[in-house]
Amino acid sequence: MKIAVCVNHVPDTATKIKVGPDGKKIDTIGVTYIVNPYDEYAIEEGLKLKEKISGTVYVIGLGGDSHKESLKKALAMGADEGILLKTDQDFDSVTVAKLLAEEIKSLGCEVVFTGKQSIDFDNSATGQMISEFLGFNCVSNVVSLTIENGSLEAEREIEGGREVVKTTFPAVITAQKGINEPRYASLKGIMAAKKKVITEKSVAQSTSKTKSLGLRLPAPKNPGRILGSDAEAIKELVKLLREEAKVI
Amino acid sequence: MKVLRNSDEFPDYLKDASNFRGKCDLLLLPVHEEEIEGAMKLASGEGMPLTISGNGTGLTGARVPEGGAVLNLGLIPKKMEFNEELGIVTLSAGLPLQTLLQAAEEKGFYFPPDPTEKLCACGGIVATNASGAKSFSYGAVRSFVESLDLVLTDGTAFSLRRGEFIARGNRFDMLPFNQKRALDFTPLHMPAVKNASGYYLKEGMDLIDLFIGSEGTLALTKNITFRLLPKPAGVLSCLAHFSEEEGALDFIDQARFLTGEKKPRALEYFDQGALRLLKSDFPFSDDLAGAAVWFEFETGQEPPDLLIEIILSMFSDCGGKGEIIMAASPGERKALEQMRHSAAYKVNEYIASRGVRKLGTDTAVPAERFREYYIESRNLVRSAGLEYVIYGHFGNSHIHLNMLPENQTHFEAGKEIYSELCQNAVRAGGTVSAEHGIGKIKKDYLKMMYGEGGIRAMREVKKAFDPDFRLGRGNIFDPE
Numbered sequence: 001m002k003i004a005v006c007v008n009h010v011p012d013t014a015t016k017i018k019v020g021p022d023g024k025k026i027d028t029i030g031v032t033y034i035v036n037p038y039d040e041y042a043i044e045e046g047l048k049l050k051e052k053i054s055g056t057v058y059v060i061g062l063g064g065d066s067h068k069e070s071l072k073k074a075l076a077m078g079a080d081e082g083i084l085l086k087t088d089q090d091f092d093s094v095t096v097a098k099l100l101a102e103e104i105k106s107l108g109c110e111v112v113f114t115g116k117q118s119i120d121f122d123n124s125a126t127g128q129m130i131s132e133f134l135g136f137n138c139v140s141n142v143v144s145l146t147i148e149n150g151s152l153e154a155e156r157e158i159e160g161g162r163e164v165v166k167t168t169f170p171a172v173i174t175a176q177k178g179i180n181e182p183r184y185a186s187l188k189g190i191m192a193a194k195k196k197v198i199t200e201k202s203v204a205q206s207t208s209k210t211k212s213l214g215l216r217l218p219a220p221k222n223p224g225r226i227l228g229s230d231a232e233a234i235k236e237l238v239k240l241l242r243e244e245a246k247v248i
Numbered sequence: 249m250k251v252l253r254n255s256d257e258f259p260d261y262l263k264d265a266s267n268f269r270g271k272c273d274l275l276l277l278p279v280h281e282e283e284i285e286g287a288m289k290l291a292s293g294e295g296m297p298l299t300i301s302g303n304g305t306g307l308t309g310a311r312v313p314e315g316g317a318v319l320n321l322g323l324i325p326k327k328m329e330f331n332e333e334l335g336i337v338t339l340s341a342g343l344p345l346q347t348l349l350q351a352a353e354e355k356g357f358y359f360p361p362d363p364t365e366k367l368c369a370c371g372g373i374v375a376t377n378a379s380g381a382k383s384f385s386y387g388a389v390r391s392f393v394e395s396l397d398l399v400l401t402d403g404t405a406f407s408l409r410r411g412e413f414i415a416r417g418n419r420f421d422m423l424p425f426n427q428k429r430a431l432d433f434t435p436l437h438m439p440a441v442k443n444a445s446g447y448y449l450k451e452g453m454d455l456i457d458l459f460i461g462s463e464g465t466l467a468l469t470k471n472i473t474f475r476l477l478p479k480p481a482g483v484l485s486c487l488a489h490f491s492e493e494e495g496a497l498d499f500i501d502q503a504r505f506l507t508g509e510k511k512p513r514a515l516e517y518f519d520q521g522a523l524r525l526l527k528s529d530f531p532f533s534d535d536l537a538g539a540a541v542w543f544e545f546e547t548g549q550e551p552p553d554l555l556i557e558i559i560l561s562m563f564s565d566c567g568g569k570g571e572i573i574m575a576a577s578p579g580e581r582k583a584l585e586q587m588r589h590s591a592a593y594k595v596n597e598y599i600a601s602r603g604v605r606k607l608g609t610d611t612a613v614p615a616e617r618f619r620e621y622y623i624e625s626r627n628l629v630r631s632a633g634l635e636y637v638i639y640g641h642f643g644n645s646h647i648h649l650n651m652l653p654e655n656q657t658h659f660e661a662g663k664e665i666y667s668e669l670c671q672n673a674v675r676a677g678g679t680v681s682a683e684h685g686i687g688k689i690k691k692d693y694l695k696m697m698y699g700e701g702g703i704r705a706m707r708e709v710k711k712a713f714d715p716d717f718r719l720g721r722g723n724i725f726d727p728e
Contacts, residue, residue, distance in 0.1 A: 012578055030354075034577040073576045181531050184580060186571035187486055187563075191556055230257050 001055035004109035005046040005079065006100050006130070008036040009063055009070040010120040023214045025090070035070040038115025040182040041175035045145060046113045047078045048180065052147070056080045058107055062096055064088050068198055075193035076185035082198035083107075092208040093121075097129030099203050105134060109170075116141050116174040127174035137171040143178040249287055250277040250323065261301055261311075261318050265365065265596055266606040268309030268689055272299070274317035281324055281340070284470055289403040291317040297721040298401060300464040302372030303344065305365035307606060308687025310376070310463045314722045319468065321371065327471075330355055335476045336394055341371025341469040348474075357476040360386035360513075362585075363683070364592040371469040376685040377444045377461030381544075381588060384643035385513035388442065388683065390460045392474045398459060398467035400425065401719045405470070413455035420455055423712070431712050434705035436698055441612040442644045442682040446694050446724055447706045458709065463685050465720035466713045480546035483513075484555070485575040485584050488563055489537035493519060495567035496539035497619055500642045502562045503543060504615065510555055514544040515643030519626075522591045522637045530587045537569045541642075542588055591639045595650045604653050605689070607662040609669050612646035613678030621676050625649055625669050634662055646682045671696055686724045694724065 011017065011026070012034045018027040035043070046057045059074040061067040062085040071082035085099055104112055112131070117124035124140075131138035137152075143162065144155040156163045157176050185193075227233040227240070241248045252258055252275040263269045274296065276287040291298040297316030304311055311318075321342030328339040328351060335357065339348060346366040352359045361373060362380035372378070374396070379388035395409040406425040413420055420431040436449045448457045459466055490496040500515050517539065518526070524535040534540070545555060563572055575581035599606045613621045622638075625647065629636045635652040649669065653659040670680040670693040680686075680693035695703060703725045710717065717727040 014578070032578055034579065076574075076576060184487075184532055184573035185576040187556055187560060187574050188571055190551070190574060191553070191560070194553070230252070 001049070001053055001111065002107055002109040003046045003049055003055050003057045004104045004107060004112045005039070005042050005057060005059045005074065006112065006114040006126070007039045007043065007059050007061050007070050007074055008115070008118040008120070009033050009061060009067040010036045010118055013037070013119065017217070019215045019217060024212055026215065033066060033069065035073050036115050036118045036120075038117055038119070038175055038177070039070075040115075041177065041179050042113035042115050042173075043074045043077055043079060044180045044182040045173065045175055047183070049111065049113075049147060050078075050080075058083060058109065060085065060100060060103055062087065062091075062099055062203070071198050072193055073185055075196045075198070076189040077183055078189060079196075081196065084198055084200045085203045086200050087203045089206075090208075090212070091206060092210045093123040093125040094129055094210075095206050095208045097126045098133055099206060100126070101130045101133035102204070103201070104130065111169055112136065112172040114172070114174055116176045127172050131172035134170070134172070137167040137169075138174075139165050139167055139171065140174040141176045142173050143176050145173060145179060249279060249283045251275070251290075252277070258318075260304060261320065262313065264304050264306045264309055264312050266307040266309060266689065267600055267603075268312050268605060268687075270309070270312035270314050272313035272316055272318050276317055276319045277323045278319075278321065279323045281470065284319075284321070284324075284468065285399055285403040285405055287319050288399055288401060288468065291319065292402055292718065297718050299720060300371075300375075300468050302342075302369035302375070303367050305368040306372060306376065306687065307608070307610075307684045308376075308463075308681075309689050310685055310687035310720065310723050311372075312688065314688070316718075316721065321369070321470075330357075330476075332357075335478070336473050337476060338395075338471060338473045339370055341369060341374070341472055343370050344368065345370055345373060352476055353479065356479050358479040359392065359474060359476055361389045361392065364589040370472055370474075374460055374469055374472055375462065375464050376683070377448075379442065379444075379641075379683045381514040381516050381542075381585075381641055383442055383683070384515055384641060385511060385546075386477075388444065390448075390457060392476075393456060393460055393472065394475050395473040396456060396459055396469055397471040399470055400467050401714045401716070408456050408459065410454055410456050415451065415453050415455070417451055424455070429712075431709070433709050434701075436702050436705060439612075439614075439677055439679045439697075441614055441678050442641070442646050443612070443679040444610075444683050444685050445679050445681040445690075445697055446686060446702070447709060449705060449709065461685065463687060463720060463723045465710055465723050467719070482547045482549050482551065483581060484545040484547050484551040485542070485581045486544075486559070486572050487532065487540055487542050487584055487587070488572040489523075489534045489540045489569040491538050491567045491569045493539040496541050497622065497642070499541055499562055499566040499568075501615075501619075502566070503541075503559075504643055506558070509552075510545070510558065512543050512545050512643065514542070515641070516542040516588050517638070517640055517642040517647075518542070518588075518591065519638035521635075522639045525594050525637055526587055526590055529590060530583065532573055533587065534570060542584055588639070591637065592648070595637060595652070598652055602654060604656060604659040606650070607653060607659065607666050608648050608650035609666065609673075610646075610648065610681045610684040611669060611673035611678055612644055612682035613673050613676040615645045617676040617678070618642070618645035621645075621672060621678070622647060624672060628665050628668060629662075632661055632665055634658060634665070641682075644682065645678075667693070688722045691725055 012032040020027040057079040299313040301311040326343040360382040363378040640647040651662040
């Protein structure tokens with residue numbers, strides 16, 4: 001089976017985000033990028049499926065040269081081939097989904113794994129949109145997946161509980177934390193990844209349907225107050241929690 | 249300055265992370281740097297012994313008072329000034345190490361000492377000459393101290409820069425606070441291993457080295473200037489499991505002798521007990537393995553192929569189990585590092601929950617004697633029927649063998665073994681404490697190492713700075 005995993009390359013969760021000079025993009029100086037954490041679950045799920053029923057895992061990224069770093073990590077974890085849809089443009093979710101869907105279609109993949117969202121722009125839309133472009137079934141926010149005899153049974157995280165869903169291939173699965181424990185790359189995997197191919201492809205001329213007008217940082221939090229370091233401070237703390245913060 | 253006289257109000261200042269407990273009559277909390285000298289004089293004026301207290305993360309009772317007064321710098325506003333051109337940082341002794349590490353990283357610098365507890369005060373890491381995993385490549389805190397602002401027990405303040413006061417043989421012709429006074433000392437036969445036991449006393453030494461590792465017995469450290477290194481472009485951080493512990497020891501032996509660009513900066517060991525302890529928090533810890541090694545190499549952006557090939561070949565030669573896992577992101581690197589530090593946290597938690605004191609070795613021996621020492625130590629504890637976990641900075645031949653006594657009877661049995669393990673380390677030409685210090689709980693072991701003569705030499709030096717033995721009383725050695 002041909003298995004596609006869509007992988008985004010995003011700022012490390014520990015990054016202190018600053019808005020760049022144009023007010024529309026973040027300032028990338030000093031920012032460390034990582035594989036989108038939800039996509040790591042998608043990679044792991046793709047690798048598990050390959051190990052179970054055999055096949056080829058294609059990891060597909062869309063972005064600049066630096067995105068190869070995340071693809072390399074996926075290859076070191078055990079994916080077979082990398083594809084970078086190369087562009088320096090920023091697209092909205094629907095355009096990203098369309099470009100990824102076209103590539104997945106040309107590869108002939110029957111199943112697509114991706115994270116439930118990218119932690120940079122948090123649209124939580126690309127996976128579902130890919131399924132729409134491809135005409136695939138889609139189960140989102142999946143925390144548990146069992147595949148038997150061509151049938152997929154998934155548990156989805158929903159408000160206050162879980163929903164159990166059954167579907168068939170071809171399908172898009174968007175992964176939520178808890179679906180698996182992503183493996184670490186191995187040292188041997190790193191060596192092997194060096195011999196694996198990352199094919200760069202240029203993307204078709206595309207225009208986003210929505211346009212970002214600008215980025216704004218949240219208002220800074222009020223500084224904390226130290227009330228003291230001994231028992232006396234507790235009385236004052238209780239008083240302030242009751243009268244000022246009104247939380248007790 | 250905040251002055252508290254009822255010890256019921258400050259129980260946290262009467263213990264440390266080893267669960268060693270003490271008592272005192274007075275807590276002094278200066279709120280401005282200028283009040284420190286006054287606080288020292290106040291304790292002196294009342295004729296009280298004075299214990300300097302950091303953040304309470306130590307493991308030897310050095311910050312725990314046995315009566316008298318305690319002085320803590322926690323309420324003083326913390327300063328931290330980087331001189332990026334010179335690659336140095338000057339900071340308040342009360343500043344937590346964590347704050348320094350974060351700020352240094354953000355500025356593209358690297359401060360290698362990394363003791364498990366990052367909330368320790370920077371003054372504390374100087375007082376104990378702390379180290380951590382990276383000491384294999386970089387040495388302990390001592391290597392990074394450029395200058396100290398110090399205050400003597402009578403309130404006399406002075407600064408000391410590295411290179412400023414060098415002994416002529418066994419004599420300092422003058423002291424920074426009194427140019428007419430000389431100091432003669434007897435050097436110690438310090439072991440040629442990583443060492444944090446007792447004073448640093450060596451022919452031709454730098455006076456600043458006497459204060460580093462003096463465990464709050466000579467002077468209070470007010471401010472510190474540390475030397476920083478540039479942050480490496482890349483770090484290869486891996487965890488390798490081995491079917492047998494012998495394999496892990498073989499791997500460390502081979503890796504220890506890699507040199508130049510292929511020299512590892514950390515070589516850390518976990519025995520099966522430690523892997524079991526860590527399994528629930530770190531699923532990649534394989535508790536069916538005999539042992540594991542966490543190692544780090546500084547590399548360029550990408551680890552060189554040759555280095556990877558060497559590591560893989562050593563892994564295969566030494567009976568590696570499964571695959572060597574590699575951190576491929578800063579978060580994963582942190583997780584591997586965290587795994588190592590969690591081993592110590594978990595042991596400390598266990599000890600606190602049982603209400604007994606920590607029984608963990610901090611011994612180091614010369615590399616050529618290490619394997620024999622390791623096996624002998626493990627067998628001793630095993631044959632006594634005590635539960636234990638072993639981890640440590642095995643690159644430095646430095647072992648933390650932690651006995652896990654379930655009750656006071658086990659603790660007493662463990663204490664005897666502990667003493668034997670210290671004796672064996674000394675016999676092998678090693679040290680009884682490689683990084684935690686002596687404090688109040690390892691004084692007897694220090695005597696094993698240096699004998700009465702060595703203790704006398706240290707006591708004589710202390711007299712020159714603290715004639716009434718007021719400062720850090722009960723640390724390292726007892727007053728005569």
